[in-house]
Amino acid sequence: MELTVDKRWDLIDKISKQTVKFKKYKSTLKEVIGELTVKPLTGIPIAIAVLYGFWSVFSSFAGFFTDGFLVKLFDEHWLPWIQGAFPGGLHNWFYNLMVDVGHIQNGALVPSNSCFESFGALTSGLFVPFGVVLPAIFIFYLMMAVLEDVGYLPRLAVLVDTVLHKIGLHGYAIVPTILGFGCNVPAVTATRILETRKQRFLMMTLLGIFIPCGAQLGIMQEVIPEYMGLIILYLLFGYFVTGFILNKVFPGKTPEILIDVPPYQKPLTRNVMTKVWVRLSGFLKIAVPFVILGCLIVGVMYLTGTMDWLANLFGPIFTHWFGVPKETVGPLVAAFMRKDLAVAQLSAIEMTKYQMVTSVVLVSIYFPCLATFAMILKEGGKELLGALAVLVASTFIYGGLIHLIWILLGVA
Amino acid sequence: MKVLLMGHPNVGKSVLFNRLTGTNVTVSNYPGTTVDYTKGYMRLENKEVEVIDVPGTFSLEPKDKAEEVAVKMLKENRDAVVVCIIDSTKVERGLYLTLQIIEEGYPVVISSNMWDVAKDKNIQIDVEKLEQILGVPVVPTIAISGEGIKELVSKIKKAKSVEIETIVKKVGGET
Numbered sequence: 001m002e003l004t005v006d007k008r009w010d011l012i013d014k015i016s017k018q019t020v021k022f023k024k025y026k027s028t029l030k031e032v033i034g035e036l037t038v039k040p041l042t043g044i045p046i047a048i049a050v051l052y053g054f055w056s057v058f059s060s061f062a063g064f065f066t067d068g069f070l071v072k073l074f075d076e077h078w079l080p081w082i083q084g085a086f087p088g089g090l091h092n093w094f095y096n097l098m099v100d101v102g103h104i105q106n107g108a109l110v111p112s113n114s115c116f117e118s119f120g121a122l123t124s125g126l127f128v129p130f131g132v133v134l135p136a137i138f139i140f141y142l143m144m145a146v147l148e149d150v151g152y153l154p155r156l157a158v159l160v161d162t163v164l165h166k167i168g169l170h171g172y173a174i175v176p177t178i179l180g181f182g183c184n185v186p187a188v189t190a191t192r193i194l195e196t197r198k199q200r201f202l203m204m205t206l207l208g209i210f211i212p213c214g215a216q217l218g219i220m221q222e223v224i225p226e227y228m229g230l231i232i233l234y235l236l237f238g239y240f241v242t243g244f245i246l247n248k249v250f251p252g253k254t255p256e257i258l259i260d261v262p263p264y265q266k267p268l269t270r271n272v273m274t275k276v277w278v279r280l281s282g283f284l285k286i287a288v289p290f291v292i293l294g295c296l297i298v299g300v301m302y303l304t305g306t307m308d309w310l311a312n313l314f315g316p317i318f319t320h321w322f323g324v325p326k327e328t329v330g331p332l333v334a335a336f337m338r339k340d341l342a343v344a345q346l347s348a349i350e351m352t353k354y355q356m357v358t359s360v361v362l363v364s365i366y367f368p369c370l371a372t373f374a375m376i377l378k379e380g381g382k383e384l385l386g387a388l389a390v391l392v393a394s395t396f397i398y399g400g401l402i403h404l405i406w407i408l409l410g411v412a
Numbered sequence: 413m414k415v416l417l418m419g420h421p422n423v424g425k426s427v428l429f430n431r432l433t434g435t436n437v438t439v440s441n442y443p444g445t446t447v448d449y450t451k452g453y454m455r456l457e458n459k460e461v462e463v464i465d466v467p468g469t470f471s472l473e474p475k476d477k478a479e480e481v482a483v484k485m486l487k488e489n490r491d492a493v494v495v496c497i498i499d500s501t502k503v504e505r506g507l508y509l510t511l512q513i514i515e516e517g518y519p520v521v522i523s524s525n526m527w528d529v530a531k532d533k534n535i536q537i538d539v540e541k542l543e544q545i546l547g548v549p550v551v552p553t554i555a556i557s558g559e560g561i562k563e564l565v566s567k568i569k570k571a572k573s574v575e576i577e578t579i580v581k582k583v584g585g586e587t
Contacts, residue, residue, distance in 0.1 A: 001576055002515045012507045014583040019542045022505050151441035175442060192467075192477035193444035200477070249576035261424050263529055265441050268556065274436045 006356075016211070017153040030264045038155045038261060047159055050152065054143055056134070062221050065135035074115045074127045081268070082122060083111055083256035097299040098122050116223070117348045119299065126290040128219065129283075130343045136218025137182070137283060137335040138236050138276070144182050145275040153178065154259055161257050164368035167243025168202050169194070170257040176203055180211035182279070184372040188379050197383070198252025202243060204380050205387040209394050213338040215287060220360065223347035227357050234361055238398050248389065286340060287338065294337035298330060298345070307333070321396070323403040324359045325351050335363045337370060354406045361402055413490050414462045415568060418440060418482065418513065419497035420506060421468030424525045426450075427555040428497060429465035432565070437465055441477070444468065448476040451484050464489070470505075472512045484514070493571045495564070497523045500530035500537060500552070510546075519571040520548045523564050527552040545582045547574040565583070 003011065036042045079100075088095030088111050090102040099120040102109045114117040115127035115152040122405060147153060153175050161171030172193060180187035184207055191203045212220070220228045247254075300360035307330050309316075320329075327349050335342035342363045346356065368376065377384055404412035415432075417425045421443030429437055433452030439445060450465040469482035479569070494513050498506025503524070510550035514520055523536060524530075543550045549567035 003511070008508060008511055011511065011580060012504050015507060015542070015545055015579075016504050018539045018545065018583065021538075023536060025532070112461055131526065145440075148440035148442060148445075153440075153442045175444065189447055190444070192447040192481075195476045225446075258419075260422060260443055262441050262443070265556070267441075275438055275440075278436065278438065310544040322569060393570060399454040 019258055021330050024301065027359070029103070034155070034264055036263070038158050038348075040159065043155065043159050047156060054147075057143060058139055058217075059221055059225065061139040062136035062218055062227075063225070065325055066132050066222050068136055068189070070127075070135070071115075072235065075113070076132045076363075077124055077217075078127075079113070079115055079118060086122075091311065093303055096120070096303060097296055101299065101302065116344055119295060119345070121292045121295045121299070123346060124341075125295040127293045128341055129288045132222045133218045133287070133346070134280075134283070136221060137214040138280060138344045140214045141180060141276045141279045144178070145272045146267050147178075148275075149265065149272060151262045151264045154261045156259060157257065157259060158327070166247070166252060167240055168235060168247030168252075169199055169243065170254060172257055172259055173203055176207060177211060180207045181217065181372045182211065182214045183282075184208065184211060184213050184368060185375050188372060188375040191379065195255050196252050198250055201250065201252075201253060201383045201386065202246055204376050204383070205246065205390050206239050206243055207374055207386060208393055209242070210235045210364045212311040212364050213339065213369075215283070215338070217345060219340040219343045223343060224360065225354060227353065227360070231357055231360050231364070234357075234398075234402065235364055238365065242390065242394055247306070247386060250386075255381070256280050290370070291341050292338050294334050298334050298341075301333065302330070320360060321403065322399045323351060324355045324362070328359045328362070331359065331363055335369070336367060339363060354411050354412075358399065358402050358406070362399050364396065365391075365398060367391065413456075414464065414492040416464050416466055416485060416489060416492045416494045416495055417497060418466050418486065418509065419468060419525075420470055420499060420502075420509065423468070423497050423499045423506070424555040425468065425496070425497050426465055428495075428523065428525070428564075429463060431555055431558055431561050433463050439485065444478060448481060454565070464492075469509065471509055472516070472577070486516070486518075490497060491516065493521065494518045495521050495523055495568065495571075497525050497553075497555075500524045501524050501533055501535055503537060511579075514546075514548070514574055514579070515576050517573050519573045521564065521567050521571040522546070522548060522550040523553045523555075523560075525555055526549055527560065528554045528557075530562045546579055547582075548572065 032071050085101045086095060099122055100112050100118040103117060104113055115123045118124055157171035157174045160174050164171055164173050175340055176187045176190040179190050187207050189206055191200045194200050194203055253403045311326040311329045316331055318324050318328055329347040331342040334345050343360060345357050403412060417429055419425050419490040426437045426439040426446050432454045433576060435452045437450050446467045452463050453460050454463050464485060466485045467478040469479040469484045472483050474480040474483045495557055498512060539550050539552060549570050551560050551564045553564055
C-alpha cells in the first residue's frame, strides 16, 4: 500500500517525535566559518580570496616545475639528443613527423631549438603533455579535490545564485562550471544535476564554448602568462553575455535553487589522493595519445600541403574578420584534438601580442575538443545541433568583436 | 541478491560504497557528485554480492536526470535489498524516501549516517525505538571513518520488507 504525501509526512512526524530529540548545543567553529562564507557581506570577499589563492598557487607551482626543470630537460637535453640520434634529417618526412619539422631562417631550413617549435610526435608530442600540462593539472586537480571535499562549492553556489539566474541558470551551475576549468568532459556529465532541459542545454553550450580546461590553462600559463587574465576575462564576458541572450531566446524554465549546504569537513588525504590520481590517469590515458595523434595529423597536413590549402582557403576570413595571420588555421585544426596542443602551436607562429590574444580566444571558443564533443553528443543528444549553431555564431561574433576592440584601440 | 545504496544527495552513499566494496568511486562534499550508478562487489557470508551506488534522490518522483537514474535503478532491481542512508541530522527528511521505498515493498536496512555530526549538534536518536517502530534494522554509521560499517554489513541479511500499515499502527495512528 502507498500513503499520500500528507499522510506520509504525518507518519514521519509521529515517528520522529518518539525517537529524535534536538537538545541545545553551541555552534562549532566549523559552523561559524560556514556562516561567514555564505553570507554575501563576508562571503564574497572570501570567495575572491579563495579563487585568487587558487590562481596564485596554480601559476607559481606550474611555473616552478615547468620553467625551472622541465623546459631545460626537454630543450637542452632531450631535443638535441633525439635530433642527433634519430635516423634521417630535416629533409626526411618521417623525421619531420617524429622529431622536427624545422623552420626557415634566412632562406634556409634549420633545426628547431625548442620543443614548442619542433612539432614532432616525440618532441612536442611529449613535451606538451608531460613537460607543461602535467605539472599544471596536477596542482589544479589537487586544489580542486580539496575544495570539493571541504564542502566549499555549494556555498559558492549560494553566493552566485542571483547572477546566474540572469543567464537562465541557478547557483548550482557553478559546480559544472568550476569542474569545467579542470576538464570539460566530467563537467558536461555534471549538468545532470540541473533540473530542466533548458538549463542543461544552456550549461553544456556555455561550457563547451567558453570554459577553458585545465590543460589549456596550463599551457597558456607557460606561453602567454601575461595575457592569461585578459583572455579568461573575455571568455567569462562571453559566457555571461551569451547566456543572457540564450536565456531570452530559448523557451523553458529556470527553477529556484534548492540545495543543501553541507557542513565543512576535513578532507581525507586518501580520498584527495585517489581523486587526483583517477583524474591524472584519465589525462594520461586519453589526452597523451590525442596530443601525439594531433601532432602526427597536423604534421601530415603540413607535409602534404593540405594545411597551406586550408590557410589560403580561409585566409581572408582570418586576416580580415579576425585580424590574425592565416597560419592560425594549423592550430585551429589541432584544437579539434587538443586545446593545449593548439596553444603550443600558436606560440610558434610569429604575430603581435594582440593577434596572439585573439587567436587564443578563437582556439578556446571555436570548437570543444573531441572528447567534450563526444560527451555533449551522448548527454545532450538532439540539442547538440542548437549548441553547434550557437558555437558558430559565437566564434564569429566574439572573434570579430575582439578584433574590433583592437582596431578601436588602434593596435590591430 | 543485490544491494542498492539509496538516499538523499550528499549523505555519504559513495563513501559507504567505497567502504563496502573496496573500490575508489569519486566522492566529494557537495550534493550531486554521483550522477550515474556504479556497480561493485562485496563479500557477504562468503558469497559475492553485487552492490550498486545509486545517485542521490529526495523522493521517488525524479526532478532531474540524476534522480531519474536513481528511480530507474530501484525499479529495475525488484529483488534488491535497499540500504537507505539517511543524514542523522535530518532524520525526518531521510525517512520520507525510506518510507516510500518500504511502501514499494523492498526489504530495507537503515544506515543512520553522519552520526558524529548529529552528536556535535546534540541530536539524540533513539535507535532501538526507531527499529521497533519501523520493524527494520537501523545502524548508526560514520562512513568517512568506517564506524558502524561492520554492524551494517551484518544487518543486511536481516533486512525485511514491512507493511506500512504495521508502522502506522505502531505509532498509534490511523491510515
